[in-house]
Amino acid sequence: MSEKQTPVLRESATFDRLAIQEIQRAAETGIYDIRGGGTKRKVPHFDDLLLLGASMSRYPLEGYREKCGTDVILGNRFAKKPIHLKIPVTIAGMSFGALSANAKEALGRGATIAGTSTTTGDGGMTPEERGQSQHLVYQYLPSRYGMNPDDLRKADAIEIVLGQGAKPGGGGMLLGMKITERVAGMRTLPIGVDQRSACRHPDWTGPDDLAIKIAEIREITDWEKPIYVKIGASRPYYDVKLAVKAGADVIVLDGMQGGTAATQEVFIEHVGIPILCAIPQAVQALQEMDMHRKVQLIVSGGIRTGADVAKAMAMGADAVAIGTAALIALGDNHPSLDDELKKIGSAAGFYDDWQNGKDPAGITTQDPELAKRLDPIEGGRRLANYLRVLVLEAQTMARACGKSHLLNLDPEDLVALTMESAAMARVPLAGTNWVPGQGF
């Protein structure tokens, strides 16, 4: 054999191509990388859990005949007008500014058809989304962009945002290309600035102050509206306890996989904890305070399928929230956009430059021409379809576990495929009765 062997190139596990590319990019530009979306690396997730369908020792429900309820009441601890949703999948807060007005309208339409709520974001309430959303949650963020008492009174619930899973401890960001006249006007900002939002609320620090702040908002709205507190998962056990003590009606817990419109890549990938291990800590905190199911828990961060919904609820959540998946349902990253995405250095299935406003799907943009591409009625229909599928899937799994309501799923319906996920989710490793981390 005289032919030369093709040499095998060895890629460094430490300095892999992505790491090299990032060093080169940093050296070129002198600034950190900013992008949208959530954590891209693999972290323990709902895929690492399995549901135990019934057989002999448990009794399943008839798949197409027997009822499996899906409704959920949020905020009945103190609010005079709690929210009653038909399905336990809500649309997470995404700002007008990050998203086009058409996208916000489409989210409102889809959510309303499906019988769930949608949420404003870091930028105030638009008439488009208020008009189309039967249940609208109004975010109260550190920046207080567009915050005003008239919209507060128009909201169905108020969500005090302490953090986001993509960036617990970090403030919002919206780059200049998206600060158009309308967005700037709503945020009282000069047109075209790179907006940096505060990471701390301007007028309170710590849980004792938060209690007074919650009381203020209740006073302003005459104790009608549920008050949610949204936490980016990092120390959920303590944060949930403090939020409940401060008077929250509902806790929204966002894991590290949670999407963002624009954040430093290093933040997205390295700060916070996966939703899988955040839920048991939150549930434990609620149970210890005798508040589980009294203060509702909404969880988010990488929810894609009805299986994710069912597993999150089995772990003790009352509902889930979706961000990224809702955008995909509207048409984000659609294969039909592949050519256009390639022209801007990405491809369908990979696009995450939601910060720069060039989204060919017309969703994460303020460019009027691009925004026109998204038909809010068609977008709303697609989202409603997707939400229906999520619920049908979750019901299928719940019935198989013998549950007549999604809220009846419980941790005993779950096992874990890996040691990590068993320890984090606090359910036994499949085929054993061993829960790592719970003593021997």
Added chain:
Amino acid sequence: MKTFDLSSASVREFNQALHDQAKQLEEREWRVSNSGGKHNLAVGVNQPLDIVIDGHAGYYCAGMNQQANITVHGNVGVGVAENMMSGSVRVKGSASQAAGATAHGGLLVIEGDAGARCGISMKGVDIVVGGNIGHMSCFMGRAGRLVVCGDAGDALGDSLYETVIYVKGSVKSLGADCIEKEMRAEHIEELRVLLDKAGFDVDPASFKRYGSARQLYNFKVDNASAY
């Protein structure tokens, strides 16, 4: 005039009575006694009422005010007139932190001193302080005017957008991207009107003007050390 004694009535009853005026105006003048430093007094009012609070108020007094003129004969806690939209709030004593935080409009007058973060994230309100203000005041101020007849603490106007700051006394230090600017005739004039409105007899020409250098509006490598 309607009077409310907060030693017997609750804050809830008081605020509800004020809110009911938005549906049907029955009484324009309100006077509150025994405020006892209670939190959330006269929040979310949305009518041109005249409200006088005799005594100290706690956190968020006059929060999110619309249209009403509210006077406090005492000191106020954190976040007086936070997110005010219109109307006016006058504090005869001093104010704690975050006075006028994020407020969009109206006039906030503090006759005594204001603590740290006065006018933080303000979005169009006019704030006039008779005494001194604490550190980090006007952080990320977006719009409106902050007038200080005394001295300002550290890091005044850090990361400022378009709020204009006038200080008569000393400024301990300026925050990132905040600079002193020329005091031209039109500034003296606008300040004269504002001081008049606030009821202060001080020479507007004795103030210095501060504003944003606008260097941090867009991310630039050369500014990395300022972030």
